[in-house]
Amino acid sequence: MTAAPATAVLDRDGLDALVGVLRAQGRTVVGPTVRDGAVVLAEIASADALPFGWGTEVEAGRYRLVPRTDGAAFAHTTGPQSWKAFLHPERERLWSADRRADGRLSVAAERPQRPSYAFLGVRPCDLRAIAVQDRVLATGRHRDRGYQERRTGAFLIAAECTEPGATCFCVSMGGGPAAEAGYDLALTELVDETGHRFFVRVGSDAGREVLSGVPGRPAGPGTESAARAAVDAARERMGRAMPPVDLRTLMGDSLEADRWDDVAARCLTCGNCTMVCPTCFCTTTEEVTDLTGDHAERWQRWDSCFDLDFSYLHGGPVRASARSRYRQWLTHKLSTWYDQFGSSGCVGCGRCVTWCPVGIDITEEAAALHDELAARLRRQDEREEREP
Amino acid sequence: MSEAPTLAVFKLASCDGCQLTLLDCEDELLTLAGTVRIAHFLEASSAVAPGPYDLSLVEGSVTTPADAERVREIRAQSRFLVTIGACATAGGIQALRNFADVEEFRRTVYARPDHIDTLATSTPVSAHVTVDFELRGCPIDRGQLLEVITAFLAGRKPDVPDHSVCFPCKRRGTVCVTVAHGTPCLGPVTQAGCGAVCPAYGRGCYGCFGPSRSANLPALIPLLRRDGLDERATERFLRTFNAAAFATARASREEET
Ligand code: SF4
Ligand code: SF4
Ligand code: SF4
Ligand code: SF4
Numbered sequence: 001m002t003a004a005p006a007t008a009v010l011d012r013d014g015l016d017a018l019v020g021v022l023r024a025q026g027r028t029v030v031g032p033t034v035r036d037g038a039v040v041l042a043e044i045a046s047a048d049a050l051p052f053g054w055g056t057e058v059e060a061g062r063y064r065l066v067p068r069t070d071g072a073a074f075a076h077t078t079g080p081q082s083w084k085a086f087l088h089p090e091r092e093r094l095w096s097a098d099r100r101a102d103g104r105l106s107v108a109a110e111r112p113q114r115p116s117y118a119f120l121g122v123r124p125c126d127l128r129a130i131a132v133q134d135r136v137l138a139t140g141r142h143r144d145r146g147y148q149e150r151r152t153g154a155f156l157i158a159a160e161c162t163e164p165g166a167t168c169f170c171v172s173m174g175g176g177p178a179a180e181a182g183y184d185l186a187l188t189e190l191v192d193e194t195g196h197r198f199f200v201r202v203g204s205d206a207g208r209e210v211l212s213g214v215p216g217r218p219a220g221p222g223t224e225s226a227a228r229a230a231v232d233a234a235r236e237r238m239g240r241a242m243p244p245v246d247l248r249t250l251m252g253d254s255l256e257a258d259r260w261d262d263v264a265a266r267c268l269t270c271g272n273c274t275m276v277c278p279t280c281f282c283t284t285t286e287e288v289t290d291l292t293g294d295h296a297e298r299w300q301r302w303d304s305c306f307d308l309d310f311s312y313l314h315g316g317p318v319r320a321s322a323r324s325r326y327r328q329w330l331t332h333k334l335s336t337w338y339d340q341f342g343s344s345g346c347v348g349c350g351r352c353v354t355w356c357p358v359g360i361d362i363t364e365e366a367a368a369l370h371d372e373l374a375a376r377l378r379r380q381d382e383r384e385e386r387e388p
Numbered sequence: 389m390s391e392a393p394t395l396a397v398f399k400l401a402s403c404d405g406c407q408l409t410l411l412d413c414e415d416e417l418l419t420l421a422g423t424v425r426i427a428h429f430l431e432a433s434s435a436v437a438p439g440p441y442d443l444s445l446v447e448g449s450v451t452t453p454a455d456a457e458r459v460r461e462i463r464a465q466s467r468f469l470v471t472i473g474a475c476a477t478a479g480g481i482q483a484l485r486n487f488a489d490v491e492e493f494r495r496t497v498y499a500r501p502d503h504i505d506t507l508a509t510s511t512p513v514s515a516h517v518t519v520d521f522e523l524r525g526c527p528i529d530r531g532q533l534l535e536v537i538t539a540f541l542a543g544r545k546p547d548v549p550d551h552s553v554c555f556p557c558k559r560r561g562t563v564c565v566t567v568a569h570g571t572p573c574l575g576p577v578t579q580a581g582c583g584a585v586c587p588a589y590g591r592g593c594y595g596c597f598g599p600s601r602s603a604n605l606p607a608l609i610p611l612l613r614r615d616g617l618d619e620r621a622t623e624r625f626l627r628t629f630n631a632a633a634f635a636t637a638r639a640s641r642e643e644e645t
Contacts, residue, residue, distance in 0.1 A: 033426050036590065038563040061611075063568045078562055090559040221474040269602045270576035271551060275558035289542050291419045291534070302559055308601055322602065357554075357576050358607055 006208070007310025008216035009223050010187075010198045015073075016047040018157075018185075021213045022118040027155060030086055031120035032076065037065050039079045041086070044120070051076055058165045058239075058350070061142035069190040074121055076163025082278030083126055084133060085117055087150050089178055091301040094285070099294040118155040125170045125349040127158055127182045129278035135341045136281050155206060158183040162230040166239035169351030169363055173242060175347055177234040179203070185211060188227035199227040240350065243367045247344070255327070256368045263365055264322035273360075274304040274329060274353035278335075279345050282310070305329055330365060336339045393541065394443035397464050400448030400455045401482055401510065405527040406473035407431050407447050412530055421533075423541060441463030443540050447584040449475040449510045451482060456507070456516055463517040470536055472514045474526035478598050478633035481526075482630050486632050510632075512523050521537065526596035526629035541589035547608045550601040553593050557584035565592055572625065577603035577637070600632035605638035 010018065022029050023045070034051045044050065050073040055065045068075055097107040106323045122130070122199045130151075137147040161168075163170035170176055174302035179186040184207030188199040199219055202208045222383055243250075274280040284303035289296045303310055305328045337345030346362070353361045397407050411432060413420065427437035444466035451455050457606055463469055474480050479619040485493070486509045494501045523536055532548055539546035549555070553575035557564070565571040565587045573592030575584065586593045599605070605626075612622050626634045 012457060037568045040561065040563065061567060062570075063564075065568075080568075081561060082556070085561065113639050212637060260595040265604075266608050268552070268576040269605050270554040272554050272576075273565070275555070286547050287544070288547075289538055289544075291416060291423050291538050291541065293542055304551075304555065307549070307555070309551070311547065322604065355567055357564065357573075358611060359586075 006202045007219040008200045009219045010216045017214045027116045029118045039076045058354045060361045074189045075160040076161040093297045096297040120157045121159040123386045125347045132279045158186040160188045167353040169240040170348035173348035196363040238287040240363045243370045247334040251331040260323040271304040271306040276351040276355045390426045394427040395424040396441035396444045401451040402448030402475040449479045451510045470521045472523045474629040477522040478630045483632035524597040549586040552600045553578045598633040599637035
């Protein structure tokens with residue numbers, strides 16, 4: 001048996017055939033699609049549902065859909081949802097209990113449904129975000145069975161970035177617009193004189209098998225180098241960057257910074273940033289009883305460190321001030337995440353910047369904290385020089 | 389078996405919409421009627437049993453000296469008192485009078501001003517008596533009302549979050565109307581509870597559940613301005629069913645900074 005090639009080129013029909021093959025395998029195919037003035041993630045029945053001809057213009061606190069003349073499907077940037085909406089759904093029943101006629105309780109654990117997902121158009125930052133959530137929910141000390149079951153066997157088709165958004169900063173978080181690991185297939189969309197096509201790379205055996213069922217053509221060196229060039233160019237066009245310092249130490253040294261008061265005055269504590277963040281995983285549980293008191297259920301739902309009840313211990317919330325809650329979010333993302341899970345909690349997707357109603361920008365906050373710390377250290381040095 | 393707990397529903401200055409929510413619980417109404425004894429609920433039945441009552445739901449705000457007296461009587465008759473709706477929890481739309489001269493209204497509007505016996509302000513029930521739980525909304529949410537009653541029956545705390553409307557809005561996957569469309573929205577400063585209905589239909593939240601526990605009004609105002617509301621329009625936007633509560637929340641944050 002000859003091994004199927006590791007690359008291919010698909011045209012629009014090929015992309016549609018790819019969706020067809022995945023659906024024929026019984027998978028729920030989820031991909032970007034236009035709804036309510038944004039590119040959202042939803043189940044798609046065919047590649048026609050992809051946002052062909054739509055781009056996005058984003059800024060801190062602002063998102064607009066803009067038509068594109070080139071008909072590209074993956075030239076938009078990250079929208080209001082991430083794949084966690086599917087792998088780690090916002091609300092899920094954990095168990096239910098009933099009081100039986102003899103007065104005893106019967107408790108039934110929820111068997112998580114196992115939809116077999118195929119995600120089409122996973123950005124490289126989101127591949128990294130899924131890997132971050134895997135370390136938290138699939139392999140860590142606090143495994144979430146629902147997450148594990150949905151994640152196992154999910155088929156990931158990456159879409160490399162050729163049009164980074166103005167709020168993207170993956171490169172400064174150690175990533176970049178190229179898909180490096182964790183995908184089954186990776187697409188790079190090209191629209192040029194040769195036409196509208198998708199360069200495909202195989203990333204797993206499952207990917208190879210799926211691709212073998214899709215009518216495509218071999219990728220010539222021209223297509224491959226055009227794809228590389230487009231993604232390399234995107235590296236240079238990041239909209240934003242984190243300050244090039246050790247963010248972990250910066251956060252640790254900034255716990256008493258004045259900047260937290262400044263950002264707390266602007267922050268609505270609305271929680272949007274944590275909801276849109278593809279790595280935030282926090283949940284709370286909700287105990288439901290019915291009127292008869294004979295039936296109870298426990299549900300898990302998304303929570304956020306911006307909720308006052310999140311840090312409620314007897315008597316009141318530990319993080320009562322907006323300052324302490326914003327600080328929890330930023331220090332967790334950029335610093336304490338390393339202590340817990342061995343990596344940064346931020347992949348630089350820019351969602352929290354775009355979808356913060358008041359446009360609070362974590363790269364700007366980190367830079368301001370860095371400036372404040374540098375100024376403090378400078379003053380300390382000067383003092384020491386004066387009085388040795 | 390011990391006797392079923394008694395439920396009473398009372399009304400002060402209000403539109404009746406909130407108590408109607410109880411009758412709207414169609415699927416649960418029979419179970420409810422089997423779990424509690426409805427002792428006083430004029431909207432449903434004119435048969436009234438005397439107090440004391442185990443659980444009283446009070447709708448409406450205090451706008452007359454008679455209301456103030458009545459709410460004290462209700463309190464005295466109630467083991468557990470829950471206020472329901474924006475009127476009872478924040479003074480309602482009628483709290484607009486708090487920003488105006490009621491004496492002048494009385495003189496201009498009524499042919500016989502001396503027949504009008506009213507207070508200068510519309511205030512929440514909690515300004516007069518101790519309230520055990522306040523359920524927000526204009527009108528209240530059916531699911532939350534059932535949760536409060538169920539929690540009371542089970543002797544537990546109701547699960548009624550006081551975070552912003554943005555929580556349920558994002559959780560249900562709605563595209564943010566402010567960020568994506570530049571639509572003025574009070575969601576970031578309003579308490580959740582409605583399920584973020586308005587943004588799901590493409591319109592901004594108008595705050596009918598009142599300010600969220602940590603509402604930062606001063607931070608939202610520049611955004612409302614950017615999205616086309618001038619000073620007067622901003623004021624009107626904030627002065628609806630929870631006018632007094634938003635004014636208080638705004639003033640207290642402005643004082644802090
Ligand atoms: S913190 Fe912001 S930029 Fe970083 S991964 Fe989360 S949403 Fe993306
Ligand atoms: S930033 Fe907040 S919501 Fe996100 S994971 Fe950390 S504690 Fe949880
Ligand atoms: S952050 Fe990087 S990987 Fe993510 S969308 Fe932007 S360019 Fe692509
Ligand atoms: S940083 Fe922005 S999105 Fe996050 S809680 Fe504050 S105002 Fe909301």
